[in-house]
Amino acid sequence: MRWQGGRGGGGIEDRRGMGAVGTGGLGVGGVILALIGYFVFGADPSATLSAVGSGPVATQEGVRGTPADEAGRFVDVVATNVNDVWTEVFRASGESYTPPGVVLYDRATGTGCGTGQSAMGPFYCPSDRKVYLDLTFWDDLETKLGAGGEAARAYVIAHEIGHHVQTLTGASDQARRMGMQGAESGAVRLELQADCYAGVWAARAAAVSNGQVSLDPNDIEDGLNAASAVGDDTLQRKSQGRVMPDAFTHGTSAQRVRWFRKGAETGDPAQCDTFRSAQL
Numbered sequence: 001m002r003w004q005g006g007r008g009g010g011g012i013e014d015r016r017g018m019g020a021v022g023t024g025g026l027g028v029g030g031v032i033l034a035l036i037g038y039f040v041f042g043a044d045p046s047a048t049l050s051a052v053g054s055g056p057v058a059t060q061e062g063v064r065g066t067p068a069d070e071a072g073r074f075v076d077v078v079a080t081n082v083n084d085v086w087t088e089v090f091r092a093s094g095e096s097y098t099p100p101g102v103v104l105y106d107r108a109t110g111t112g113c114g115t116g117q118s119a120m121g122p123f124y125c126p127s128d129r130k131v132y133l134d135l136t137f138w139d140d141l142e143t144k145l146g147a148g149g150e151a152a153r154a155y156v157i158a159h160e161i162g163h164h165v166q167t168l169t170g171a172s173d174q175a176r177r178m179g180m181q182g183a184e185s186g187a188v189r190l191e192l193q194a195d196c197y198a199g200v201w202a203a204r205a206a207a208v209s210n211g212q213v214s215l216d217p218n219d220i221e222d223g224l225n226a227a228s229a230v231g232d233d234t235l236q237r238k239s240q241g242r243v244m245p246d247a248f249t250h251g252t253s254a255q256r257v258r259w260f261r262k263g264a265e266t267g268d269p270a271q272c273d274t275f276r277s278a279q280l
Contacts, residue, residue, distance in 0.1 A: 001150040001214070002211070003078060003081075006078075008080050012067055012104060013063070014064075014065075018062065074150065075157060079131070081209055082158045083097070084209065087099075090168075098168070100124070100130055100161060102131045103130050106134060111128060111130065112127030113126070118134035121140070122134075122157075122160050123160065131163075137156075141226065147226035151202075151215055151226075155227065158197070158201040159194045159198040162198055171193060174275060175189060175190035182247075183245040185249070187250070188280065195227055196260065198223070198260055227260040228256060229253070232248040232250050259272070
């Protein structure tokens with residue numbers, strides 16, 4: 001994947017090294033984050049709930065700018081490129097796009113949705129409109145889920161920013177009205193649309209960066225591999241030895257691959273309407 005020399009936005013909020021912070025209570029947001037940790041990454045929900053519900057009331061404000069380390073710069077360049085793609089998409093529709101915040105943290109941090117922790121993996125909080133990343137997840141993505149490479153990491157970033165797009169378009173509200181569990185639920189349709197949006201970014205990355213950020217066919221395969229690795233059926237089979245469709249929140253591996261591929265092959269966000277699709 002080409003990204004070195006790409007433009008960074010300098011808007012990363014870096015909380016790494018600041019220590020973990022609790023929010024002093026569980027609340028609905030904390031439960032949601034615990035379920036993210038369980039259903040997406042196989043984390044022990046009791047451990048997640050314990051971390052979410054402990055600690056004093058506190059807030060954090062990280063250093064804003066371009067991180068000095070390569071891992072942080074990668075996030076900055078990729079997130080900036082993804083936001084550039086969506087700026088163009090919104091502009092073509094006569095609308096304006098406001099990028100999300102991107103927060104790098106260690107172990108745990110306060111969010112608008114409760115206390116986020118690394119066991120949950122990367123996530124987007126609609127309450128404060130920020131993407132949260134503990135970069136140790138890249139190791140888990142490769143060693144535990146078998147999806148290595150920069151393109152796989154970029155897919156994750158593009159997917160989470162896709163959730164921000166859904167907040168702006170109202171798709172997130174539509175998903176909540178449809179329900180948040182089950183193989184045909186609003187949650188699954190929301191996640192598959194975010195996968196498709198990640199594919200749209202992959203198709204358009206080079207165009208908005210004059211080739212400074214781009215993915216070749218092998219990179220697309222890495223993205224597809226990452227999408228497959230985080231399918232509900234694959235994760236459930238690994239964590240509990242059986243598949244429970246009624247507990248699906250993100251879609252099967254095959255579905256995630258299908259929708260990412262559709263976005264990558266068409267580059268057209270209009271093709272990502274999972275809410276009207278009869279076949280997921």
